[in-house]
Amino acid sequence: MIEDQLTDGLAGASADVDAGAALMLRFQQGEEACFDALVLRYQRPLTGYMLRLVRHPGVSEELVQDVFLRVYRSRERYRPQARFTTWLYRIATHLALNYLRDHRAEAHQASLDEPETEGGHPPDAADGRPGIETRLMRREWRRRVQQAIASLPERQRAAVILHKYQEMEYREIAQALQLSVSATKSLLFRAYEVLRGQLEQLEAMPG
Amino acid sequence: MNCRQVRQSWMDAAPPVAAVRHLESCARCRAAWEQHTHMQSALDAWQPETRLPPDLTLRLRRQLALEAKPRRSVGSRIRGWFESWDGVPHPGRLRLAAASGTLLAAICLGILAWPHTAAVAPAPAPARGVVRDLQALNHDRGMLTNFPLLSTSAGNTAGAASSTTYAN
Numbered sequence: 001m002i003e004d005q006l007t008d009g010l011a012g013a014s015a016d017v018d019a020g021a022a023l024m025l026r027f028q029q030g031e032e033a034c035f036d037a038l039v040l041r042y043q044r045p046l047t048g049y050m051l052r053l054v055r056h057p058g059v060s061e062e063l064v065q066d067v068f069l070r071v072y073r074s075r076e077r078y079r080p081q082a083r084f085t086t087w088l089y090r091i092a093t094h095l096a097l098n099y100l101r102d103h104r105a106e107a108h109q110a111s112l113d114e115p116e117t118e119g120g121h122p123p124d125a126a127d128g129r130p131g132i133e134t135r136l137m138r139r140e141w142r143r144r145v146q147q148a149i150a151s152l153p154e155r156q157r158a159a160v161i162l163h164k165y166q167e168m169e170y171r172e173i174a175q176a177l178q179l180s181v182s183a184t185k186s187l188l189f190r191a192y193e194v195l196r197g198q199l200e201q202l203e204a205m206p207g
Numbered sequence: 208m209n210c211r212q213v214r215q216s217w218m219d220a221a222p223p224v225a226a227v228r229h230l231e232s233c234a235r236c237r238a239a240w241e242q243h244t245h246m247q248s249a250l251d252a253w254q255p256e257t258r259l260p261p262d263l264t265l266r267l268r269r270q271l272a273l274e275a276k277p278r279r280s281v282g283s284r285i286r287g288w289f290e291s292w293d294g295v296p297h298p299g300r301l302r303l304a305a306a307s308g309t310l311l312a313a314i315c316l317g318i319l320a321w322p323h324t325a326a327v328a329p330a331p332a333p334a335r336g337v338v339r340d341l342q343a344l345n346h347d348r349g350m351l352t353n354f355p356l357l358s359t360s361a362g363n364t365a366g367a368a369s370s371t372t373y374a375n
């Protein structure tokens with residue numbers, strides 16, 4: 001099982017007990033409430049990660065749920081050999097990459113933008129909110145950024161999101177992707193080179 | 208530091224001084240640095256709205272409760288049946304003997320009540336029955352050739368006639 005590989009694979013990593021690991025250990029000792037605390041603590045960052053990676057709100061919600069179920073089921077085998085988030089994102093990345101591999105044919109066209117309210121706001125509205133034209137330009141701008149990231153191969157995409165948005169170190173990203181640190185650095189470098197080229201023509205965000 | 212090492216160092220939180228100095232002497236890396244900062248600000252601004260389901264812990268608990276429902280094996284059912292004798296006021300091994308005795312009696316009753324007729328009268332072998340049917344069919348076809356009106360329209364009529372015969 002992946003959780004076994006995860007707990008085994010993290011041997012040798014730093015053994016600092018962070019807040020997540022402390023909660024997980026208490027949960028392991030039988031404090032069921034600590035599992036709920038873990039869910040509340042990591043639900044948001046995990047959802048953000050999944051959403052950026054699979055670009056579909058419904059799917060990312062299901063995947064997040066699956067991650068926590070796996071955390072629950074593997075509580076007996078958990079060993080705090082690395083930061084808790086490293087372990088958590090390794091499960092998450094494994095599930096997300098599997099999903100992306102299995103659904104490669106169905107390219108999600110779902111937009112991650114907030115829904116536009118009907119009628120919108122007039123330009124220079126008195127409430128200080130941007131006008132409809134600015135909002136449409138921003139939406140288009142976001143779509144292009146999203147598209148640039150989506151164009152990356154799945155592992156590169158995961159690496160960029162873990163590095164840029166989850167602010168993980170190379171060592172942690174390497175563990176999440178089951179790569180060496182040097183391979184992870186090369187992967188990230190290539191991904192950023194592609195993004196640099198793709199976003200070169202993109203002007204500053206409107207408004 | 209060469210150009211690749213310099214650009215690679217931009218991924219770090221704090222690039223080394225040598226990488227910054229390299230920019231003063233390398234126009235290509237200066238241009239790439241411009242693109243890099245532009246890309247970084249574009250990525251920074253991409254913040255998809257995350258809507259969190261308010262009932263995730265509840266849903267997880269429900270799912271986990273479903274999984275926790277024990278799927279009882281035959282062994283555990285028999286064990287459970289024996290354990291149900293715990294309520295009987297017999298000391299120690301007597302309880303086990305009473306449970307085993309009841310089980311044995313039930314098995315004996317089952318054997319006695321088993322219908323024996325099926326074993327006494329064996330069913331006719333299906334192959335033999337099929338052969339007999341085919342022989343009858345051939346015989347009917349032979350009979351049809353003796354009736355000119357029916358035999359003129361060849362096999363179809365013969366088939367229909369024979370099927371009518373067998374329907375009866």
Ligand SMILES: [Zn+2]
Nearest residue numbers: 210233235236
């Ligand atoms: Zn250079």
